[in-house]
Amino acid sequence: MKLTTEEHEMLDGAQGRAVRKAMQILVALGTIYEAERMVPVASVQIAGVSYDNLGEAGLQFLDEMAEGGGKARVLATLNPAGMDVENWQALGIPPDFAEKQMRVIEAFQRMGVVTSCTCTPYLSGNLPEFGQHLAWSESSAVCYANAVLGARTNREGGPSALAAALTGRTPYYGYHKDESRQPDLTVEVQAHLAETSDFGALGKVIGEKLQGAGLHIPYLRGVGSSAGISPSLEQLKSFCASLATYGGAAMFHMEGITPEASLYAPPAEALVVNQSDLEGAVQELSDAGNEPADFFSLGCPHLTIDELAHLAELLQGKQVRGEFWLTTSRTVKQAADKLGYNQVIEASGAKIAADTCCVVAPIKGRFRVLVTDSAKACYYAYSKNKFKTVLLPFDEVVKRAVGE
Ligand code: F3S
Numbered sequence: 001m002k003l004t005t006e007e008h009e010m011l012d013g014a015q016g017r018a019v020r021k022a023m024q025i026l027v028a029l030g031t032i033y034e035a036e037r038m039v040p041v042a043s044v045q046i047a048g049v050s051y052d053n054l055g056e057a058g059l060q061f062l063d064e065m066a067e068g069g070g071k072a073r074v075l076a077t078l079n080p081a082g083m084d085v086e087n088w089q090a091l092g093i094p095p096d097f098a099e100k101q102m103r104v105i106e107a108f109q110r111m112g113v114v115t116s117c118t119c120t121p122y123l124s125g126n127l128p129e130f131g132q133h134l135a136w137s138e139s140s141a142v143c144y145a146n147a148v149l150g151a152r153t154n155r156e157g158g159p160s161a162l163a164a165a166l167t168g169r170t171p172y173y174g175y176h177k178d179e180s181r182q183p184d185l186t187v188e189v190q191a192h193l194a195e196t197s198d199f200g201a202l203g204k205v206i207g208e209k210l211q212g213a214g215l216h217i218p219y220l221r222g223v224g225s226s227a228g229i230s231p232s233l234e235q236l237k238s239f240c241a242s243l244a245t246y247g248g249a250a251m252f253h254m255e256g257i258t259p260e261a262s263l264y265a266p267p268a269e270a271l272v273v274n275q276s277d278l279e280g281a282v283q284e285l286s287d288a289g290n291e292p293a294d295f296f297s298l299g300c301p302h303l304t305i306d307e308l309a310h311l312a313e314l315l316q317g318k319q320v321r322g323e324f325w326l327t328t329s330r331t332v333k334q335a336a337d338k339l340g341y342n343q344v345i346e347a348s349g350a351k352i353a354a355d356t357c358c359v360v361a362p363i364k365g366r367f368r369v370l371v372t373d374s375a376k377a378c379y380y381a382y383s384k385n386k387f388k389t390v391l392l393p394f395d396e397v398v399k400r401a402v403g404e
Pocket residue numbers: 079080119138140241299300301302327356357358359360376377380
């Protein structure tokens with residue numbers, strides 16, 4: 001790779017041990033992917049924050065990087081941790097896990113990383129501009145950044161994202177380049193999309209098709225405003241999470257909606273998605289059927305302030321049966337607090353869980369059946385925790401939780 005003088009200094013250790021290690025990681029990655037150079041990044045988002053995923057080896061790596069003098073050179077934020085860092089007891093998190101999780105957070109703090117733990121950084125102060133280069137790692141946020149915001153990022157691993165934070169660079173390959181952003185599958189959507197769960201089901205159907213065919217970037221038609229539907233931010237984040245989970249996709253175009261769609265003609269290879277495809281996906285994600293549920297969760301990806309406002313309306317005067325987690329970022333939780341939503345929600349027995357989610361928290365074995373509106377949460381509830389699942393529209397999850 002061709003490096004600048006400053007990048008050579010980083011690699012040679014002139015800027016400290018942590019920076020040298022970080023540059024070694026980036027050069028190794030760039031060499032594998034045949035990047036000709038590095039590109040400066042505007043911001044970083046680091047996954048691999050939950051101690052449940054990191055373990056002792058991951059914590060040790062972070063400690064070493066902090067002790068080696070690593071400091072973030074650009075805005076860097078974190079993915080959800082394994083618990084609400086202020087209110088972990090209420091979620092039933094064991095104290096020994098909490099202690100280790102806090103050591104992870106502290107290591108990031110020492111490196112100057114902003115420890116807002118969220119998979120929707122674009123709602124919490126890490127909002128990229130069109131065309132900016134980034135090094136983000138949470139798959140749903142990567143998809144959102146590339147497709148919806150028109151920024152440019154590969155799907156980084158935790159170490160390569162941290163390395164980008166400590167150097168302000170990432171290898172220039174993949175989604176940073178124009179030629180890698182071209183669609184390779186047209187998807188004609190002929191189904192009614194109204195709920196976040198519908199967009200999750202759509203992401204599953206398209207994602208599985210991409211995986212099976214070795215394709216990467218779908219070009220969706222029939223979802224845009226020409227069809228009388230303008231997807232909301234909440235629907236788009238649900239779609240991004242599901243498409244990335246089931247298809248490994250980091251990018252899509254949506255005719256009339258996403259900012260780069262008009263740059264491309266729809267590819268010749270095409271797929272039609274109709275109502276029965278969506279219903280089939282919902283059915284596959286609802287293996288619990290009518291079994292009684294003991295766990296309800298909304299907020300995968302993290303809830304927006306509008307969703308919390310709506311939840312306050314839905315839960316006003318009601319009582320939930322079973323454990324109900326509403327997961328969001330700390331900044332959105334703070335806003336909801338000021339607006340009085342949290343008080344109404346918590347009076348119902350539902351728990352607002354900031355900084356974490358039902359996938360990265362250590363809850364294996366605690367529950368049997370999860371009810372959610374998130375296709376991504378269903379995937380991991382089963383694969384990671386062996387829970388059965390039910391995928392329902394947002395409002396229906398609440399109704400089920402309060403026994404209506
Ligand atoms: Fe976010 Fe956790 Fe879902 S990180 S996208 S809420 S699995």
